[in-house]
Amino acid sequence: MSSPAITVRTPRDIIDYVNDHPTGTGRTRLLAIIALGGVFVDAYDFTSLGLGIGSLTKQWGLGAVRVGLLTSVMAFGALVGALVGGPLVDRLGRYKIFILDLILFVVAAVAAGLSPNYGFLVVCRFFLGVGVGIDMPASFSFVAEFTNRRRKGNFVNFWQAMWYIAVCAAAAIALPIFLGAGAANLWRWLVGLGAVPALVVLLLRLRFTEESPMWAAHNLGLGEAARILESSYHVSVDVQPAAGDGADHGAEAAWRRTKELFTSHYRRRTALASIISGTQAAQYFAVGFYIPTVAAVLFGDDLTDTILATLIINLFGIVGGVLQSLVTGRLGMRLLAGIGYVLIIVCTVSLAFGSDSISVWISTGLVALFVLGQSFGPGPQGKTMAALSYPTRLRGTGTGWAESMSRVGSILGFYIFPLLLASVGLAGTMGWLTIIPAVGLLAVLLIKWNPLTAEVEDEPQEAITR
Structure with missing residues (x-):
């Protein structure tokens, strides 16, 4: 190897090398993108059901309660997966978990697309959620532990752009299926095809990824951590373990x-x-999942227009996701979240008080601005804040906890929106939803914590006596 050898005596030496490495390599950037592929899988599946729920409802004659259970059961599964998966990721490692969860996702997606009845589909959706919930703490911990300190926030926050790319991909796939085969089995095609990106990501992970060097240093020993470091960063590592620094x-x-x-x-x-x-x-999840529903309210019941509107609106999510990932290091996560919350409040208040008097196109623009604010601000920070706020030994657990809170929020969003829309209309719904970003904005103003300027790996383990 052309690079000079580095000497490793303790796990901290491994962590310091990863954190201080100037730019990383093409391989480490590839590993980060592959790790975040689980986000693409999650977002595709989320959008596919949103686009196909109309055809599914008609085909099986589902009422509001059964539709509500079907749309939220994946979030329940993800809640369970996140609570269980976070500690497992810290105990068993990042690599094993994010291979196993994608195998579960592939099997469940194929089974869901072939579901013979409603009950079978609900069970499949639950296990899809479990796979997603487990994948998030594994993937985000992996990315945080393969990228340097200066660019951790940028790399981890890129997940938001991946999310909206997947959302747009699902809409782009739905349109030719609908035009060619009609709406009758649209949901089967969209849900079943979710196995394809999951299988691709699984194969890429099997081919290119290995364990996080930071986790390995603490749990597998310095020798294995050094081997991973050599493979990923193309450096020669001389291991000289200090006494008492075993795994x-x-x-x-x-x-x-x-x-x-x-x-x-x-x-x-x-x-x-x-x-x-x-x-x-x-x-x-109150607005995003129901963007096709909002588009139908604004444009009418033509499914082609609904799919196109969904695609166009979510393109703003890609823009916001890419922009914020580029400026995370300069602006910080709290400021980004605050800017996003303000934009969302402007949108929801405008729709609440002006939806009856403004044009369809202005209303659509406000929904697009909502998506832009979400993808630029609180959306990415919801996961990245946790991934960067804890040391290696707690990162999976902390990320899993935050992911479980995300799933609690998504469950509430799934249920709140249709109930409010049915009772108070679109304007009233947006008015009530303003409370949510207002709470988030208050939190980022009052709680002053910035993981980008903190050295979390130096923090001592606290004694838990109660």
């Missing part, structure tokens, strides 16, 4: 890790990550 093999109990998130040392950052994660999910 601890993740022996700490899961409940102790979770409890530590709420000790005095971590309480404020856990609260901030939880509030951002929960509020961004509630507002997005």
Whole structure:
């Protein structure tokens, strides 16, 4: 190898090398994108059901309660997956978990597309959610532990652009299927095809990824961590272990890790990550999942127009997701979240008080601005704040906790929007939804924590005595 050898004596030496490496390599950038492929899979599936729910409802004669259960059961599964998966990621490693969860997703997606009845589909959707919930703490921990300190926020925050690329891809796939085969089995095609990107990401992970060097240093020993470092960064590593710096093999109990998130040392950052994660999910899943429904209200019942409007509106999400990932290091996550919350409040208030008097195109523009504000601000920070706020030994648990709060928010959003829309109309719904970003904005103003300027790996483990 052309690079000079580095000497590794403790796990901290591995962590310092990853954090201080100037730019990383093409391989590490590829690994980050592959790791975030799970986000693409999640977003595609989320959008596919939103676009296909109309045809599914007609085909099986579903009422509001059964539709509500079907649209929210994946979020329940993701909640379970995140709570269980976070501690598992810290105990068993990032690599094993994000391989196993994608296998589960591929099988469940194919089974869902072939569902013979409503009950079978609900079960498949639940297991899809479990796979997604487990993948998030694994993927975000992996990216945070393969990228340098200066660009961690940029790399991890790129997940938001991946999300909206997948949303637009789902809409682009739905249009030719609808035009060619009609609406009758649109949902089967869209949901079943979710196995394709999941399989592609799975194969890429099997081919190119390996364990996080940071996690390996703490749990697999310096020798294995050095091997991963050599493979990923193309450097020669000389291991000279200091006494007492062997692997601890993740022996700490899961409940102790979770409890530590709420000790005095971590309480404020856990609260901030939880509030951002929960509020961004509630507002997005209330409006984002129902963008096809909103488009139908604005443009009429023509499915072609609905799909096109969904595609165009979500293009603003790609713009916001890319822009914020480029400026994360300069502006910081709290400021980005605050800007996004303000934009969302402007949109919801405008739609609440002006939807009856403004044109369809202005209303559509406000929904697009909502998506832009979400993707630029609180959307990405909901996951990234947690991924960067904890040391390696707690990162999976902390990210899993924040992800579970996101799923609680998404469950509320799934239920709140259709109930409000049916009772108070689009204007009233947007008025009530304004409360959600207002709570998030208040949190980012009051809780002053910035993981981009903190050295979380230096923090001592707290004793949990209660």
